[in-house]
Amino acid sequence: MTAFIVPLVVMNGFAVVIYALIMVLKTYVAAYGNCSLVVNGSRTFTVMGGTYLNKALFENKIYLPSACGGKGTCGFCKVRVTEGVSDPLPVEEILINYKDIRQGYRLSCQTKLRAGISIEIPEELLSIREYKGVVKSSNNVTRDIKRIGIRIDEPKEGLDFKSGQYLMFKVGEDETRAYSIASTERRADEVQIEVKLIPNGLGSSYLHSLTEGDELTFFGPYGQFYLRDTSHKVICVAGGVGLAPMKPIIFETLMKYPNRDVELYYGVRTFEDLYDHDLFIRLQANHPRFHYFPTLEQIGESAASAYPFTKGFVNKTLAENLTDGDRSEAYLCGPPLMINSSIQALLAKDVPEIRILYDKF
Amino acid sequence: MSLVLIVLASAITNNIALTYFLGMCPFIAISKSLRGAAGMGLAVTVVVVLTTVANYLAYYLILVPLRIEFLAFVVFITIIAGIVQMLEILVERYLPSLYGIFGIFLPLITVNCVILAVSLFMILREYSFWGTVAYSFGSGFGWMIAITAMAGLRKHLAFSAPVKNLGDAGITIVLAGLMALAFLGFQGMLA
Numbered sequence: 001m002t003a004f005i006v007p008l009v010v011m012n013g014f015a016v017v018i019y020a021l022i023m024v025l026k027t028y029v030a031a032y033g034n035c036s037l038v039v040n041g042s043r044t045f046t047v048m049g050g051t052y053l054n055k056a057l058f059e060n061k062i063y064l065p066s067a068c069g070g071k072g073t074c075g076f077c078k079v080r081v082t083e084g085v086s087d088p089l090p091v092e093e094i095l096i097n098y099k100d101i102r103q104g105y106r107l108s109c110q111t112k113l114r115a116g117i118s119i120e121i122p123e124e125l126l127s128i129r130e131y132k133g134v135v136k137s138s139n140n141v142t143r144d145i146k147r148i149g150i151r152i153d154e155p156k157e158g159l160d161f162k163s164g165q166y167l168m169f170k171v172g173e174d175e176t177r178a179y180s181i182a183s184t185e186r187r188a189d190e191v192q193i194e195v196k197l198i199p200n201g202l203g204s205s206y207l208h209s210l211t212e213g214d215e216l217t218f219f220g221p222y223g224q225f226y227l228r229d230t231s232h233k234v235i236c237v238a239g240g241v242g243l244a245p246m247k248p249i250i251f252e253t254l255m256k257y258p259n260r261d262v263e264l265y266y267g268v269r270t271f272e273d274l275y276d277h278d279l280f281i282r283l284q285a286n287h288p289r290f291h292y293f294p295t296l297e298q299i300g301e302s303a304a305s306a307y308p309f310t311k312g313f314v315n316k317t318l319a320e321n322l323t324d325g326d327r328s329e330a331y332l333c334g335p336p337l338m339i340n341s342s343i344q345a346l347l348a349k350d351v352p353e354i355r356i357l358y359d360k361f
Numbered sequence: 362m363s364l365v366l367i368v369l370a371s372a373i374t375n376n377i378a379l380t381y382f383l384g385m386c387p388f389i390a391i392s393k394s395l396r397g398a399a400g401m402g403l404a405v406t407v408v409v410v411l412t413t414v415a416n417y418l419a420y421y422l423i424l425v426p427l428r429i430e431f432l433a434f435v436v437f438i439t440i441i442a443g444i445v446q447m448l449e450i451l452v453e454r455y456l457p458s459l460y461g462i463f464g465i466f467l468p469l470i471t472v473n474c475v476i477l478a479v480s481l482f483m484i485l486r487e488y489s490f491w492g493t494v495a496y497s498f499g500s501g502f503g504w505m506i507a508i509t510a511m512a513g514l515r516k517h518l519a520f521s522a523p524v525k526n527l528g529d530a531g532i533t534i535v536l537a538g539l540m541a542l543a544f545l546g547f548q549g550m551l552a
Contacts, residue, residue, distance in 0.1 A: 007429045014419070014436055018443030025450045032454075087461040090397060114457065 038083070038118040040126075053079070053108040053119070055174075063128045063219040064121070065168060069175040069202075070109035076178075076222075077108045083118035086111065128219055131159060131167075135214045136190070141275040144197040145241050146208055147182070150216065151190055158188030159220070163227040163248035164331060164359075167193070167220035169203065177203030180333070180359070181221065182244035184251050184279075196241040225331070225359040227252055232329040232355065233261045235322065237314055237342045239334025240268055243276065245359065249331055254287055263322070267295040267314035267338060271303030281307075293317050314338060315345040325349030332358035364495040367488070371499030374548050377475055378507035379541040384475035388508055389533050391466070398512035402505025404463035406498065408448065408470050409479050412441045413497035416480040417490060437480045445471045475504055510540065 032049025037056055039045070047056040054064055054077050067074040075095035081104045088101050089110055096105050111117075137149040152158050161181055168176040179193040195207045210216065227234070227249045234253050236246040243266060253262045268274050280292040295310045295317045296303060303309055310317045315338075322328075322345075330346050332339050339358050346356055377383050384405070391401045416437050424430050449467040453460045470476060479500045483493045514536055523532040 006427055007432055010423065010427065010429060011432060011435060011439075014439050018439060022443060022446050022450070025447055029454045030450050086457075089461075089465055112453075 032114055035113050036116045040120055047113060049113050051113055053111040053113060056113055057108065062126065064108055064125060065222040066109065066176055067178045072107055072110045075107065078105050079108050080104050080120040081106050081117060082120055084116055128222065129155065131218050133216055135210045135212055135216065138210060138212065142273050145194055145275060147192060147194050148207060149190065149192050159191055160188065161221035163252040164225045164245045165221035165223040167218045168222065169207065170217040171203040171206040175202060180245035182247050184247050194241055194244040225357050228329060230329065231260060232327055233324060235328050235330040236264045237330060237332040238266045239314060239338040240273065242334035245333050254290060261289045263291045265293045265314050265317055269297045271296060271300055293321055313341065315341040318342060318345040322349045325351045329355035336360045364491055367492055367495040368499035371496050372503035372506065374550060376503040376507055376544050377500045378504045379544045383478045384473050384504055387469060387473055388511065389530055392508050392511040392515055395509065395512045395516065398508045400463040401466045402508045404466045404470055405473060405475060405504050406501030408445060409476050409501035410497045412444050412476055413479050413483055413493055415440050415444060417483060417493045420484060437477060441476055442471050511536065
């Protein structure tokens with residue numbers, strides 16, 4: 001009998017003692033007391049030491065952008081630490097360039113508050129707010145992309161955004177995910193997003209599971225990827241669900257600027273992955289200033305009879321059809337490979353590098 | 362004198378990375394920069410000494426008298442995981458500058474084969490208490506020598522053009538093999 005009991009007691013004894021020691025250390029040693037957090041030299045908060053900077057800001061209603069949920073892989077949450085800066089971590093050295101590191105830029109999700117700290121963040125991030133809404137509609141537009149319409153209940157004045165910007169959706173306890181605003185019609189009390197289901201993806205599985213009437217929380221609007229107020233021709237390059245932010249951009253250009261042309265280069269894998277195809281064909285028929293160039297990687301029989309698609313990748317279509325590159329500005333959204341090859345195609349057509357904006361996912 | 366011999370033997374002639382090829386994952390992954398390699402090496406040295414001593418005490422004071430030596434693996438792994446966690450909390454709190462150098466590598470070390478291997482070797486070779494201290498320090502230090510030397514070599518790799526298909530990791534393994542051969546030359550030093 002003791003042959004069983006002794007090893008069990010010893011093994012569990014070790015585990016309990018070690019666990020107790022860790023708990024004691026966590027309670028008494030890892031307690032840092034309160035620290036002061038100064039934002040842009042004007043606002044001062046008192047936060048609990050030992051927490052991460054992004055959490056501390058979040059609790060004080062400052063919502064930094066983030067696409068990775070605080071894992072230190074996206075680099076969106078970087079802020080400039082002016083006082084109390086710590087040595088850069090290897091992850092920060094990868095995501096932030098050397099010059100910015102020297103100036104004190106750090107990732108807020110990797111910065112632990114141990115003592116007082118002063119940070120600087122762009123003023124526009126201070127205007128980002130928390131919104132609460134209800135799912136109004138949720139429809140499949142392809143086999144793996146859902147279009148979700150959301151009615152905004154809180155705050156009452158609704159959402160004001162620039163075409164091309166994105167929102168961060170709360171998809172778990174401490175998890176947020178970024179989705180572009182895909183509304184074709186600008187309304188303050190309603191917003192649409194398009195979500196591609198990624199197998200085992202936390203954000204997409206959660207949003208796909210929502211049905212009419214479900215509540216959700218989001219923050220925004222974020223992003224430097226928005227339609228610039230110029231007179232250049234607008235070139236939209238979208239891959240797959242990257243079409244989402246193009247819709248506000250296209251519609252705003254057509255409504256607001258009577259002299260700007262819009263071209264949409266839209267690439268997907270097969271005919272079944274294409275969505276809003278009819279919408280753009282109608283738009284092309286009604287607006288002489290809008291041109292639509294869908295590109296399919298594989299063209300089946302049903303696709304060949306439906307529309308004269310170009311076969312291949314978007315950069316090929318760009319190379320064949322784009323004119324007046326030097327008087328254009330380009331907006332790209334899609335997978336990194338597509339963006340990189342399209343940027344090369346745009347540069348070859350003399351689109352200035354400074355007027356190429358992109359959103360990789 | 363024998364303690365000095367143990368340190369030298371474990372650090373150089375029987376280098377744990379280059380003769381036993383243990384701890385290869387961080388050896389290849391973290392040896393890209395000299396600073397990272399030195400930090401990782403330092404962390405391994407500190408942790409290997411602390412855990413091996415703790416495991417020595419647990420083995421000879423508890424497991425052997427109760428005749429349950431077969432639990433060694435499980436107990437060692439538990440102790441290693443616990444010590445690494447405690448060390449991380451303590452270093453972060455009291456030595457923030459040191460935390461910046463090796464603290465971030467501490468969680469990685471729990472799964473470093475060197476740490477467990479040294480604890481197991483110490484039993485197989487039946488070292489005394491001070492022998493164990495010397496052996497664990499020598500092993501950790503030897504691993505640190507190996508990884509920093511490798512990082513120094515890889516820095517120069519940036520200027521050379523190895524065969525394309527060997528890539529980054531492939532040529533690193535070849536380098537490790539060449540280094541192992543070089544360390545073989547030390548064998549005659551301590552016969």
